[in-house]
Amino acid sequence: GSDLELKCINTIRVLAADMVEKANSGHPGAPMGCAPMAHVLWSSLASGGVGRAHSASNPEWWNRDRFVLSNGHACALQYIMLHLSGYEDCSMEQLKLFRQVGSHTPGHPENFCTKGVEVCTGPLGQGISNAVGLAIAAKHLGATYNTPDFPNIISNKTYVICGDGCLQEGVSGEACSLAGHLGLGDLIVLYDDNKITIDGSTDLAFTEDVNKRFEAYGWHVQTVNDVANGLGDLRQAIEAAKKVTDKPSLIKIRTEIGYGSPSKQGSASSHGAPLGSSEVVAVKSRLYGMDPDKSFHVPDDVAAYYKQQAAEAEEMRVTWDAVYLKYKHALPDKAAELERRFKHELPEGVFDNLPTFIFGKDKANATRKFSEACLNAVAPKLPELMGGSADLTGSNCCQIKGSPDFQKDTPEGTTIRFGVREHAMAAICNGMFAYGAFRPFCATFLQFAGYALGAMRLSALSKFGVIYIMTHDSIGLGEDGPTHQPVEMLESLRAMPNMNVFRAADANEMAAAYQIALLSVHTPTVICCTRANVSPLENSSRVNAMKGAYTVVEAEGDGTPDLVLVATGSEVWRCVDAAKALQSDHSIRTRVVSMPCQELFLQQDEEYRKSVLPGNIPTLSVEASSEHGWHRFAHAQIGLTRFGMSGPLEQLYMKFGFGAENVASKGKDLVDFYKQRGVDVPDLNARPTFVNFQGNDH
Amino acid sequence: GSDLELKCINTIRVLAADMVEKANSGHPGAPMGCAPMAHVLWSSLASGGVGRAHSASNPEWWNRDRFVLSNGHACALQYIMLHLSGYEDCSMEQLKLFRQVGSHTPGHPENFCTKGVEVCTGPLGQGISNAVGLAIAAKHLGATYNTPDFPNIISNKTYVICGDGCLQEGVSGEACSLAGHLGLGDLIVLYDDNKITIDGSTDLAFTEDVNKRFEAYGWHVQTVNDVANGLGDLRQAIEAAKKVTDKPSLIKIRTEIGYGSPSKQGSASSHGAPLGSSEVVAVKSRLYGMDPDKSFHVPDDVAAYYKQQAAEAEEMRVTWDAVYLKYKHALPDKAAELERRFKHELPEGVFDNLPTFIFGKDKANATRKFSEACLNAVAPKLPELMGGSADLTGSNCCQIKGSPDFQKDTPEGTTIRFGVREHAMAAICNGMFAYGAFRPFCATFLQFAGYALGAMRLSALSKFGVIYIMTHDSIGLGEDGPTHQPVEMLESLRAMPNMNVFRAADANEMAAAYQIALLSVHTPTVICCTRANVSPLENSSRVNAMKGAYTVVEAEGDGTPDLVLVATGSEVWRCVDAAKALQSDHSIRTRVVSMPCQELFLQQDEEYRKSVLPGNIPTLSVEASSEHGWHRFAHAQIGLTRFGMSGPLEQLYMKFGFGAENVASKGKDLVDFYKQRGVDVPDLNARPTFVNFQGNDH
C-alpha cells in the first residue's frame, strides 16, 4: 500500500492500543494484527479496497454489505472503523469510553448497543456462524424479490474477520459445512492466521490444515502470506473471492498479533491485556510518524481518507435508493411486502386461521401435531417464516406444506435442511434475524437445545425473536431413554432473561404459543411440544393461555378451593382427572391451573396473578421436569429429581408419579399436611418483589 | 466372507429386526447395515477378525480394547454382539426386553445399565468424542505404567462405529481435530457411510468430503466400498489402520441402511421405526437359510462361532492376568497405584494439604486463585487428576505446577491443551473417566459451560465424577460484558440431577469444594470461581461448607434473628457488610448464611436445615445470577432479571444492586414488609417433600 495507507493502518493500530490502555482492559493484539484487513474492508473500489456498500447515515440500509467481526474481542478495531467512517454511535468520545458502563463501545460487540454492529460476537464461533445466516438471508431474499429488471434490490455480500478460536469451535465447523453445501458465494471470510491463541502458539492444540478442511467443506480457499509489507496479495485474493459466486470463500491471511509492539508482537501477551503505557509509547515511536505524546489522535489526512471512503460507500446507498424508488413504483406489492418484513409488522389477519379446538368434536393429538397445524395456519401470510429442523423434520412436525427446500439451486425455497447441527442451526437463525425481514424458526428435540444453548442465549441477549420448536419435551418421549429425555432443559431456558418458554397443554394453548411468538419480535420463544397425544381440555382458551396461566378447571361449588393443582403441557389433563377424583373420592374441591408460560404470567398484574394462584391455598405443581423454579408457585412438587429411563411412555408416567392417581394422592397428602399439623398454609404471594437494577441502560 | 460368516451377519441383522419389532420401537436400519463391521470387530485374529481384547467374564478388565457405538440408536447391534459373546447383561431374555422399563437393554446404550457398554451414546457426536478421551487415557496410562519389561500392561485400542449424524455434529469435529493433533494412533473409527440421515439422503445437507476433512485433521483415512459382498477390503483396511501408530484412523465404509429389507433397504424409512411384521418375514426369507417363523433365533453354528471368538478374546485376558501378576511382583508400587486408581480410592492424607485460610493473616484473593491453590494442594498425591482448559489456562488458574503437557511425543504429561473446544473438552473428560483410573478436570469461563452442556449432562447421567472448574462466574467478570457474563448458567446446572454446583465464598469454602469433588466419584462437580478478589470471611469453615450451607455470621444477641441473608460466592462478604450496617443503623439483627452448594444442603437432615434457614424469619437471597430456584429458600431476592453489561466490576455490582448498601436497604424493606402489613411471615419450610418415583431402578 501507499504511505498514506500505511499511515491509515498504523493509526488504527495506535487507536486500538490507546483504547485498551485507557480502559485498562481489553484486547490490543488482534486489532493491531487485523488492521490491514479492516483498512481494505473499509476502503472503496476506487481506493483499491473492497468497495463495501454501507451507510453511516443509515446503518440499517437493507442492501448494505454485512460485516461480522467474529473474533469479537478485537472490537476496538470495529469501533475505530465505524468512527473513521462517521457512524454516530462511535464518536471519539465513545472510543474513550471503551468498555465502560452504558457506552456504545462495550467490551464485545453488541448489536443493540451500537449501530453498525450486526450481531453480538465474542463467544467464539458464533459470528462466523451468524454470517452463514446473513448470507442465507441475502440469497433467499434476492431470489425472492429481485426481478430481471431489478436484479440488485437485495444483492449484498457478507464479510467476516475471524481468528483461530472461531475456527476451533464446533459450531463454526457445522455452519461452514452447511455454507459449503449451500454454495453461499456471497460469503467471504478473512481468517486472521496469527498462530497464537490465549494459551500460546497454535502448535499447542491446533495444527490441522484449515485450508484443506474448508476445501473439504466445498469452499473456495486462498492464502495470503503477508499483509504487513503490502496489500497487493490481499486485494487480489478478495477480488478472486468475489468472482467465485458458487462457493463461499476463505482467505487465510498470515498476520502477527500485536503488530507494531516491540516486545509483544507475535506473542500471546498482546492478546487480552493492555500493552502498558511505555509499550504504547514504543508502538507509536516504532510506527513512523506517530507522536508518542498524542493519544486518540487521528491525523488529518487519515481522517480525510476514511471520510472519502465512507462518502463513496454512501453514494452506493444513494444510487440504490433511486433504483428502489423505481422498483417500488413498478412492483408496489413486492415493495410493500419487503417494507413490512423489514419493519417486522405482521400482516392483517395473520392469526385468523389459527385453529380453535372444539371439545367433543376435534380429535386428540400430540401437541407437536397442533404445532404443525399452527405453523401451517400462519405460514401462508408470512413469507418471513423461514427455517427447518436439525434432521428431524418429520419428528418435529415443522414442515411448512408446499414450501420447497432452500438449496444451492433453489434459493427461493424457505425450508432449510440444517443437518444434524443444532448449534449452527440456532446461530444461523440469529444471523437471519439480524439480516432483518425474517422470522426464522428451527426445530429439534427439546433435550438437544442443550447442544444449541450457546446460540439460543444469544437470541435472547441480541433481542432476536427466533422461534424454537422443541418437541419430545419430557420423559413422555419414551423408549429412546434418558439421553433423549429433558429434565433440566425447561428450567435452563426459563432462567434465561428475555426468553419465553411455552409448553402448551392442547391445541388452543398452542395457538396462543404461536400468537405470542409472532408478536414477540424481540424475544425468542421456545415452543415445547409432546411426542404423544394429550387428552382434550374442556375449558382451554387461547386468550387465557396468552396470560401465561389461567384456571382451566374451577373447583366445584362456591368459595375458595381446598387445593390448587398447577401444571403445564401434557401433565394438565392428568391433573384434570386427578381433580375429579379428589372431588368424588375425598370431597377435596380442586382447581386446576394450566401455566403454559411462566414468563407471561409474571408480567400480569398482581390482582390477576392472585386470582389464579391465591398462594395461601395448598398448591401442588405437576410438571415432568426438574422441580427447580416451582417452589415459587407451589407448596409441593411432583417433578423430576433424577434422570428418566427407557420404556413406554405410559409406564414411565406411572413410574415417575405423573399418573392421575399419584397426583390425587399427593394432592390429598398436601391438604392433610396442613390440616393434620394445624399449621397455617404459608402464603407464597406474601413476599415483596424488589427492583434492584439502577437505571435503564441497554 | 465364508458362508458361515454371512450366516452370522444375517443372524445379527434378523435379531435386530426382531428386537425392534417386539419393542414396537427402535432403529433397525443401522444395525442391519453395520452388521458386517460388528462381525469383524467381534471376531478373533484367527478368524480373520479384529482380534479385539475383551472379556465377557470380566467386562471391566483394564486392558480391554474399548468399543464405542457412537450412533447409539443402533444399540440393538451392540446388545446382540454382547449376547453372542456371552455377556451376562445381554441374555436372550434381555434382548426380548429391548427398550422396556428396567431392562439392561435400554433404547440407547447406558454404561450404568449394561456391562460391556463403555459410555452413554445416542446424543450424536458424543460417542466418538468420548472415544478420543478413551484413547488419550490409554496412551497416557500406558506411557506412565508400562516399562520396557512390561510394555503391554496398558496397550489397548479404541474402536468406534459412527454414522453421518455423529460427523455432522460440531463436537466431533472439535474432538477429531484434537485427536489428529495428538496423533492418537490407537483410535480406529469405522464410519458407516450409508448416505442416509433421518430426513432422507445426505444430499439434503451433508455433501462435504469427509475423508478430506479428516486428512486435514491429520488422520489416516481409508475407504471401503463394499462390505455386503465380502469382508476382504474391510479386513485389509483395519489391518492397515492398526499399523499406523502415529495417527488416528478413519475408515469410511459404504453401506446400505436396512440391508436385507426388500422394500426399505437404502431408505430413511428403515431408520427409526420397526420394519413391520410382514417386512421382517420378507427379510428372513430374503436372507437365505432363515426360517421366517422363528424369532430371536440364533442357529447353533452361529452361536458356536461367536462363543469361540469370545473364548479367544477371553484367552487374551487370561494371558494378560499372568503377565500382570509378574508386573505386580516386580513393581508393587506401580501396581498398587494402578489398582487404587481403577478402584477410585483416594490415597491417605490427600486432603491434608488443602489450604486453611487464616483470617487477619492471609491475603484476600480471587476464588479462582484459591481454586488453583487447592488443585495444586491435592495434585501431588493424585496422578489421576489429568486435564486442562479450553485455551484459558491462565485465566482459569488450572495449571498443575510442574505438570508437563500431554502431547503427541510427551504422553506422560497430565496437562491437556484442549484448544478452544469446550464441548469436546467435556466429552473427552467423560471418555477419560469411562476408561477408569482417572479423575479428569477441565476448565473454561462459567458462561461457556453453555457450549459444553450436552456433554456435561452426560457426565451427570453416566455417573462420571468429572471436575469442572468454571471461572469468571458472574457479572463480576466485568468489562468483557454480557456475552461473557453468566446469568442462567448456575440454575441450568443446579436443575440437572446428579450434578454438584459449588460456588465458594473464600479459601476455606474452596477447600470444601475440592474435598467434595474428590469424594464424589460418581457425581460431577462444577467449581465456580470469581475473577476478582473476595474479602476474607472471619467465620468461614471447610467442614461447615461441606454441608452445603451454614451460618457464617450469627445475629448479635440472643434469640432468633430479625432477618436472614443467604448468599453464595462473591456476594457473601457483601452480605456480611450489609448485616453490620443493618445492626448498627437499624438494630435489625441479621444472620448471614453462606450457601456454597444447594445440592449438599438439601441432603442434610431437616433439623440442620431448619437451624440454618428457619424459613419463618424474613430471608433475602443475594446471588449475582438468575433468581430462579431461590424462591425455595428465601422470601425475596436480589438477583439478575436481565443480562449484564460491559463495565468495571465494582460499578456493575453497584448498578445491579449487589452493593452492601442495597442489600441492607432491601433487607430492611423485607423486614418492614411484614411488620408494616401485619402479615405473617410465610414459613418456607412448612411444606412437604414428596417422593414420587416408584422403585429403585437405574
Ligand SMILES: [Ca+2]
Ligand atoms: Ca489467533
Ligand SMILES: [Ca+2]
Ligand atoms: Ca447415516
